[in-house]
Amino acid sequence: MKRFTTLFVSLVVVTLLTGCSITSNPTKNVNLTQTNVVLQKDNYEIVKTVTAEVSQTYVFGIGGMSRQALRDNAIAELTEKANLKGSQALINVTVKSDVQFAFIWAKRTFRAYGTVIEFD
Numbered sequence: 001m002k003r004f005t006t007l008f009v010s011l012v013v014v015t016l017l018t019g020c021s022i023t024s025n026p027t028k029n030v031n032l033t034q035t036n037v038v039l040q041k042d043n044y045e046i047v048k049t050v051t052a053e054v055s056q057t058y059v060f061g062i063g064g065m066s067r068q069a070l071r072d073n074a075i076a077e078l079t080e081k082a083n084l085k086g087s088q089a090l091i092n093v094t095v096k097s098d099v100q101f102a103f104i105w106a107k108r109t110f111r112a113y114g115t116v117i118e119f120d
Contacts, residue, residue, distance in 0.1 A: 052077035
Protein backbone atom coordinates (compact mmCIF):
# COMPACT_ATOMS: atom_id res chain seq x y z
CA MET A 1 0.00 0.00 0.00
CA LYS A 2 2.85 2.38 0.82
CA ARG A 3 4.35 1.77 -2.64
CA PHE A 4 1.00 2.55 -4.32
CA THR A 5 0.64 5.79 -2.32
CA THR A 6 4.16 6.89 -3.26
CA LEU A 7 3.49 6.16 -6.93
CA PHE A 8 0.15 7.97 -6.86
CA VAL A 9 1.62 11.08 -5.17
CA SER A 10 4.51 11.09 -7.66
CA LEU A 11 2.09 10.97 -10.60
CA VAL A 12 0.01 13.82 -9.18
CA VAL A 13 3.11 16.00 -8.64
CA VAL A 14 4.40 15.31 -12.16
CA THR A 15 0.98 16.11 -13.64
CA LEU A 16 0.75 19.42 -11.78
CA LEU A 17 4.24 20.50 -12.85
CA THR A 18 3.70 19.65 -16.50
CA GLY A 19 2.73 22.50 -18.78
CA CYS A 20 1.05 22.47 -22.16
CA SER A 21 1.05 24.75 -25.16
CA ILE A 22 -1.33 25.42 -28.04
CA THR A 23 -0.39 27.28 -31.22
CA SER A 24 -2.86 28.69 -33.69
CA ASN A 25 -2.39 30.17 -37.14
CA PRO A 26 -5.68 31.73 -38.22
CA THR A 27 -6.64 30.91 -41.78
CA LYS A 28 -8.36 34.22 -42.31
CA ASN A 29 -6.43 37.46 -42.74
CA VAL A 30 -8.66 40.23 -41.42
CA ASN A 31 -6.49 43.22 -40.61
CA LEU A 32 -7.11 46.57 -39.02
CA THR A 33 -5.49 48.32 -41.97
CA GLN A 34 -6.18 47.24 -45.51
CA THR A 35 -4.66 48.71 -48.64
CA ASN A 36 -5.67 47.74 -52.15
CA VAL A 37 -2.90 48.16 -54.69
CA VAL A 38 -2.79 46.78 -58.22
CA LEU A 39 0.77 45.76 -59.04
CA GLN A 40 0.97 45.62 -62.83
CA LYS A 41 4.66 46.50 -63.01
CA ASP A 42 7.72 45.84 -60.93
CA ASN A 43 7.44 49.27 -59.33
CA TYR A 44 8.24 48.43 -55.71
CA GLU A 45 11.13 47.20 -53.58
CA ILE A 46 11.01 45.08 -50.43
CA VAL A 47 12.58 47.13 -47.65
CA LYS A 48 12.42 44.85 -44.59
CA THR A 49 10.36 42.38 -42.61
CA VAL A 50 8.98 43.37 -39.22
CA THR A 51 7.91 41.30 -36.20
CA ALA A 52 6.00 42.32 -33.06
CA GLU A 53 5.00 40.31 -29.99
CA VAL A 54 2.43 40.97 -27.26
CA SER A 55 1.85 38.68 -24.24
CA GLN A 56 -0.57 38.50 -21.33
CA THR A 57 -0.56 36.28 -18.23
CA TYR A 58 -3.71 34.88 -16.61
CA VAL A 59 -4.18 33.21 -13.21
CA PHE A 60 -7.31 31.07 -12.86
CA GLY A 61 -8.35 32.55 -16.23
CA ILE A 62 -8.54 36.03 -14.72
CA GLY A 63 -6.54 39.06 -15.73
CA GLY A 64 -5.40 40.86 -18.77
CA MET A 65 -6.93 41.68 -22.10
CA SER A 66 -9.19 39.72 -24.41
CA ARG A 67 -7.89 37.79 -27.42
CA GLN A 68 -9.09 40.49 -29.82
CA ALA A 69 -7.42 43.24 -27.80
CA LEU A 70 -4.11 41.34 -27.73
CA ARG A 71 -4.32 40.73 -31.49
CA ASP A 72 -5.08 44.40 -32.15
CA ASN A 73 -2.17 45.45 -29.92
CA ALA A 74 0.21 43.12 -31.78
CA ILE A 75 -0.81 44.66 -35.12
CA ALA A 76 -0.55 48.19 -33.69
CA GLU A 77 2.95 47.45 -32.39
CA LEU A 78 3.88 45.94 -35.77
CA THR A 79 2.73 49.11 -37.53
CA GLU A 80 4.73 51.24 -35.09
CA LYS A 81 7.89 49.13 -35.56
CA ALA A 82 7.51 49.34 -39.34
CA ASN A 83 8.10 53.12 -39.07
CA LEU A 84 6.51 53.79 -42.46
CA LYS A 85 7.69 56.85 -44.39
CA GLY A 86 6.68 58.37 -47.69
CA SER A 87 5.59 55.79 -50.24
CA GLN A 88 6.07 52.74 -47.99
CA ALA A 89 3.35 50.22 -47.18
CA LEU A 90 2.99 47.28 -44.81
CA ILE A 91 1.87 44.10 -46.62
CA ASN A 92 1.42 40.38 -45.90
CA VAL A 93 0.44 40.97 -42.27
CA THR A 94 0.03 37.65 -40.48
CA VAL A 95 -0.82 37.00 -36.82
CA LYS A 96 0.11 33.84 -34.89
CA SER A 97 -1.41 32.91 -31.55
CA ASP A 98 0.27 30.80 -28.86
CA VAL A 99 -1.08 29.71 -25.45
CA GLN A 100 0.99 28.11 -22.71
CA PHE A 101 -0.69 26.84 -19.60
CA ALA A 102 0.10 24.94 -16.42
CA PHE A 103 -2.76 24.11 -14.04
CA ILE A 104 -3.78 27.58 -12.74
CA TRP A 105 -1.45 29.76 -14.86
CA ALA A 106 -1.73 30.63 -18.55
CA LYS A 107 0.16 32.91 -20.92
CA ARG A 108 -1.28 34.00 -24.28
CA THR A 109 1.11 35.44 -26.88
CA PHE A 110 0.30 37.01 -30.22
CA ARG A 111 3.06 37.48 -32.80
CA ALA A 112 2.48 39.68 -35.83
CA TYR A 113 4.63 39.52 -38.96
CA GLY A 114 4.67 41.86 -41.96
CA THR A 115 6.71 43.06 -44.92
CA VAL A 116 7.48 46.70 -45.64
CA ILE A 117 7.64 47.67 -49.32
CA GLU A 118 8.47 50.99 -50.94
CA PHE A 119 7.04 52.17 -54.24
CA ASP A 120 9.22 53.89 -56.86
